[in-house]
Amino acid sequence: MTSFDTSPQLSVWRALLALAVVFVMLATGGWTALNSHRAATPLQASLSAWEHGRIAGHKLPDPDSAPSRLARFFATLDAQQRAGLAHSYPLAVGNMNGAPVTLRYQANRIALEQQRKVELKRMHDDRLSEIGQHDAGRRMHRYEALLHKGRKVLAFDPQGSGRVAEVYGNLDKADRISVVVPGVDTDLLTFQRTSKKYSAPVGMARSLYAAERAADPGTRTAVIAWADYTAPSGLGMDAATAMRAEEGAVRLNAMLRGLPGSSPVALYCHSYGSVLCGVAAHELPSRVSDIAVAGSPGMRAEKAANLHTTAQVWSMRDADDWIQNVPYLEVGSLGHGADPVSEGFGARVLSAEDAKGHTGYFEPGTDSLRNFAEVGVGAYRAVSCAHDDDACRTGLSGGVSA
Numbered sequence: 001m002t003s004f005d006t007s008p009q010l011s012v013w014r015a016l017l018a019l020a021v022v023f024v025m026l027a028t029g030g031w032t033a034l035n036s037h038r039a040a041t042p043l044q045a046s047l048s049a050w051e052h053g054r055i056a057g058h059k060l061p062d063p064d065s066a067p068s069r070l071a072r073f074f075a076t077l078d079a080q081q082r083a084g085l086a087h088s089y090p091l092a093v094g095n096m097n098g099a100p101v102t103l104r105y106q107a108n109r110i111a112l113e114q115q116r117k118v119e120l121k122r123m124h125d126d127r128l129s130e131i132g133q134h135d136a137g138r139r140m141h142r143y144e145a146l147l148h149k150g151r152k153v154l155a156f157d158p159q160g161s162g163r164v165a166e167v168y169g170n171l172d173k174a175d176r177i178s179v180v181v182p183g184v185d186t187d188l189l190t191f192q193r194t195s196k197k198y199s200a201p202v203g204m205a206r207s208l209y210a211a212e213r214a215a216d217p218g219t220r221t222a223v224i225a226w227a228d229y230t231a232p233s234g235l236g237m238d239a240a241t242a243m244r245a246e247e248g249a250v251r252l253n254a255m256l257r258g259l260p261g262s263s264p265v266a267l268y269c270h271s272y273g274s275v276l277c278g279v280a281a282h283e284l285p286s287r288v289s290d291i292a293v294a295g296s297p298g299m300r301a302e303k304a305a306n307l308h309t310t311a312q313v314w315s316m317r318d319a320d321d322w323i324q325n326v327p328y329l330e331v332g333s334l335g336h337g338a339d340p341v342s343e344g345f346g347a348r349v350l351s352a353e354d355a356k357g358h359t360g361y362f363e364p365g366t367d368s369l370r371n372f373a374e375v376g377v378g379a380y381r382a383v384s385c386a387h388d389d390d391a392c393r394t395g396l397s398g399g400v401s402a
Contacts, residue, residue, distance in 0.1 A: 041159040042115070046091035053089065055081060063092055067258035070098025086110060095155050097258025101171045108153040115158045116143040142188055155228040155255070162188025163229065165255070166202065168209040169222030172260050178212065178223045178376045180204045181252065183271030183295075184239050186231040199359035201225035207362045208268065211373035219377045228255065232272060239272055241333045242279055242300055249280035256285050266290040266376050267311075270361065271323065274299055275336050281307035290314060290375050294352070294361040294368060295323045298336025304346040314375060315340035315347040316368055316386065318355040341386070348392035351384040 040048065053060045061073050074082060082100070086093045086107035093099055094107035122128060122136035139162070146153055146164070155165040171177065182201045190200055197203035205225035212221040229248030232238035256265060265288045269277035277291050278299025284291075291307075292314040293299065304313040317324060328339040338345050353367035361368040367384055374382045385392035 041157075042111075043091045043095060043157050043159060046089050046111075050089045050092040055085065060085075063096055065098070067098030067254075070096060070258075071100075074099055074103065090114065091156070094153070095157065097254050099258075101152075101154065101167070101260060104154055105152045105167075108156045109147060111156055111158075112143050112147050112153065116140055116147065119143065138189055142191070145192065154224060157228075158188070160230070161233075163227060164188055164191050165224055165226045165228040166191075166205070167222060167224050168205055170220065171222045171224075173220055174222035174261070174263050175220045176212075176222075176377060177259065177263050177265045178205075178208055178221065178372075179226050179252075179256070179265060179267050180208060180223065181226055181248075181267060181269040181273035181277055182231065183273045184232045185234060186227045188227075191225070191227050196359065198362045198364075201227045204268075204270070204362040207364060207369060208372055208376065211364070211369050212376045215370070215373040215382075216377040216379060221376060223376075226252070226255065228252075229276065240335065242275055242336070243333075245272070245276040245279045245300070248276040249283070252276065252280050253283050253285070256288065259287075262287055264289040264378065266292065268372055268376075269293045269296070271295045271358065272297065274340065278307060278336075281309040281311070284309055284311060286310060289378075292316070292350070292372060292375055293340050293347075295321050295358050296336075296340045297323055297326050298328055298330070298338060299340055300330070300337050302338045303344070304340075312380075313340075313347040314350055314371075314392070315345070316350040316352040316355075316361070316371065317341045318352040318357070318360065318368065320356065321358045323358055349386040350392055351386045353384075 047063050050060055050063055061070060082103050083106070086103055087110060090107040090111040094104050094111050096104065119136045119140035123133050123140060125133065128136065152167040153164060154167050155163065157163040180201055182204065186201060192202035193200040198207055202225050205223045209221065209223040212223070229251050230244060232244050238244050259265065267277050267288060267290065269291065274293035274296035275298065277293065278301055281291065288309070288311045291309065291311045294316050296315060296317070299307065301307050307313065327335060328337065329335045330337045340347050341349050350371040351367040352361060355361050355363060355366045355368040360366065363369060371383045374380070380396045381393055383392060
């Protein structure tokens with residue numbers, strides 16, 4: 001979540017939680033009606049073209065097929081055929097769980113370049129307002145940044161506020177994989193920041209990747225900055241309900257099932273991202289070994305056991321994070337349930353010493369980042385607990401001794 005003044009935030013949350021559930025139903029009903037007649041998006045157009053495409057005289061597989069089936073399909077193709085599909089259907093291939101990750105990177109570079117040219121034209125389109133031209137310029141510059149040499153974009157959708165996911169490290173060869181799931185106000189334009197860079201997905205993921213490599217240089221790690229869901233904008237109705245989390249949970253689980261190999265995966269879920277991870281928990285692939293939440297408004301569960309996951313659940317919150325003052329309850333569709341750092345919830349509570357505010361958990365030099373890194377490399381017994389009793393390490397086996 002983006003940092004705001006504390007008192008207005010809490011007033012908004014309390015007001016929203018006091019609303020009757022019928023207003024939620026009306027709001028979501030209005031959303032459905034409003035969006036039922038939208039034109040096809042660029043991604044939908046690419047998928048539609050794929051569905052009508054052929055290769056070597058054969059029809060292409062359903063793009064919604066299980067990732068394992070799509071992986072088998074791509075394995076039957078030679079390099080030239082795979083490259084041809086990436087050039088013909090860049091957005092479809094770039095977002096296709098089960099396609100080889102290196103091919104997805106290639107396809108998304110093509111799609112980003114195409115969209116860069118679209119926005120470049122819009123910057124000089126006299127039919128747009130000055131604000132519209134300015135927004136086109138901002139998007140064009142974001143695409144240019146994502147096209148820099150060495151960047152590996154795993155998913156990209158230019159529609160609306162935009163969705164994107166980026167990889168640091170080598171997914172195909174990683175011994176352990178980490179996924180950063182951010183909160184509200186995350187979109188294409190806020191995916192990376194110059195100011196307060198560790199509050200944005202790119203800064204979070206890069207910081208975690210560096211910390212994991214420092215924690216255990218012998219473990220090959222990869223980190224995904226995953227902003228491939230439509231996050232709530234601000235602290236309005238969407239942030240007070242699980243609607244966006246439910247949509248995002250489907251996308252998160254689909255991405256996880258499309259990852260190569262069988263290496264353990266750890267999820268790092270910040271703020272509203274922890275709501276998403278809580279909703280996704282019961283359907284996570286078994287390779288997900290850990291769910292670590294920071295600055296959480298709740299995980300849509302009263303206890304960690306109610307998440308119905310085999311993953312270890314970790315939580316943390318620094319002393320001056322304003323999120324601690326939100327009402328930890330769930331009334332109908334409103335609110336997100338119990339506090340994940342409370343004793344009754346049953347998570348392993350980690351130290352967040354030196355983290356500052358709601359967006360400081362990935363800052364270098366903090367206990368929070370060091371603990372995240374130890375979890376990411378599987379050095380569970382090296383973590384520092386929030387309390388002196390070391391309860392967060394109880395029953396753990398393996399890893400590095402404390």
